[in-house]
Amino acid sequence: MTRHLLRDDDLTQAEQNEILDLAVALKKDRWKLKPLEGPQTVAVIFDKSSTRTRVSFAVGIADLGGSPLIISTANSQLGGKETPADTARVLERQVAAIVWRTYAQAGLEQMADGTRVPVVNALSDDFHPCQLLADLLTIKEHKGELAGLTLAFFGDGMSNMAHSYVLAGVTAGMHVRVASPESYAPRDDVIADADRRAAETGGSVTLYTDPNEAAAGADVIVTDTWVSMGKEEEKLARLRDLGGYKVTQELMALAREDAIFIHCLPADRGYEVDAEVIDGPQSVVWDEAENRLHAQKALLVWLLRQS
Numbered sequence: 001m002t003r004h005l006l007r008d009d010d011l012t013q014a015e016q017n018e019i020l021d022l023a024v025a026l027k028k029d030r031w032k033l034k035p036l037e038g039p040q041t042v043a044v045i046f047d048k049s050s051t052r053t054r055v056s057f058a059v060g061i062a063d064l065g066g067s068p069l070i071i072s073t074a075n076s077q078l079g080g081k082e083t084p085a086d087t088a089r090v091l092e093r094q095v096a097a098i099v100w101r102t103y104a105q106a107g108l109e110q111m112a113d114g115t116r117v118p119v120v121n122a123l124s125d126d127f128h129p130c131q132l133l134a135d136l137l138t139i140k141e142h143k144g145e146l147a148g149l150t151l152a153f154f155g156d157g158m159s160n161m162a163h164s165y166v167l168a169g170v171t172a173g174m175h176v177r178v179a180s181p182e183s184y185a186p187r188d189d190v191i192a193d194a195d196r197r198a199a200e201t202g203g204s205v206t207l208y209t210d211p212n213e214a215a216a217g218a219d220v221i222v223t224d225t226w227v228s229m230g231k232e233e234e235k236l237a238r239l240r241d242l243g244g245y246k247v248t249q250e251l252m253a254l255a256r257e258d259a260i261f262i263h264c265l266p267a268d269r270g271y272e273v274d275a276e277v278i279d280g281p282q283s284v285v286w287d288e289a290e291n292r293l294h295a296q297k298a299l300l301v302w303l304l305r306q307s
């Protein structure tokens with residue numbers, strides 16, 4: 001059966017582990033596997049801007065022996081004259097997989113529904129599961145086992161990144177804390193899904209409004225932009241509302257002494273994180289950005305093996 005990655009809990013804990021183990025192997029030996037040799041093409045579609053996702057998929061698909069076809073929706077029929085389902089019917093006859101960065105999660109679901117090739121969410125308004133595979137790989141490299149670690153997220157708890165940390169984190173058996181104003185708390189249905197998954201893995205998710213409480217004793221400190229793509233009109237309100245959730249050196253000092261700092265990037269220094277943190281010794285953001293390549297290659301290999 002064709003498998004897709006539309007949200008983080010599409011993978012079980014065991015499947016997440018398989019992909020991370022494969023990512024470790026592919027990082028050691030970059031050209032080890034060539035499932036796309038031929039070459040087969042993978043369509044990578046962008047409705048929103050991107051640097052890391054665009055480059056890491058293009059390079060990763062080439063590493064796997066394939067040919068990336070980068071499509072900007074501004075120059076395609078998708079989103080204008082053609083539905084995601086019809087676009088998928090055209091693409092599935094010509095490409096090995098479809099990767100799509102878009103706004104609505106519902107569009108990804110329509111793209112994947114009944115499609116014979118894997119569909120991968122390369123960021124939607126709700127989730128960013130590819131980033132989480134890279135982040136978990138990075139945390140594993142620096143901390144060893146994921147299960148039992150405490151990860152604390154600060155800022156926009158309704159964002160795609162916060163939702164993905166909640167779902168992917170509990171899938172890995174981690175204790176995920178989200179610190180945000182009440183009006184920026186993660187969506188109830190995401191928390192309910194995370195609680196169900198946590199009951200299977202021993203993880204947990206806890207919501208905080210006090211950032212200091214959330215940081216206390218954490219192994220991993222993480223934040224994301226306060227103004228996600230598509231939220232630009234809310235910029236002033238967001239800067240005002242989220243101002244108390246900045247990751248500062250003082251906040252880092254409340255976490256474990258060996259805590260690491262991660263951020264999916266791009267970052268707004270001085271807003272969600274101070275420069276001394278993101279550019280300081282506890283930050284592993286450049287490893288994290290590199291790991292997009294290894295994690296996504298592993299994901300593509302794994303998805304292609306399932307079908």
Ligand code: CP
Pocket residue numbers: 049050051052053054123131264265266
């Ligand atoms: N982290 C991330 O997805 O970066 P891009 O927006 O540059 O792809």
Ligand code: NVA
Pocket residue numbers: 123159160161224225227228229264265266
């Ligand atoms: N939350 C951010 C992530 C960017 C990679 C956004 O959606 O803009």
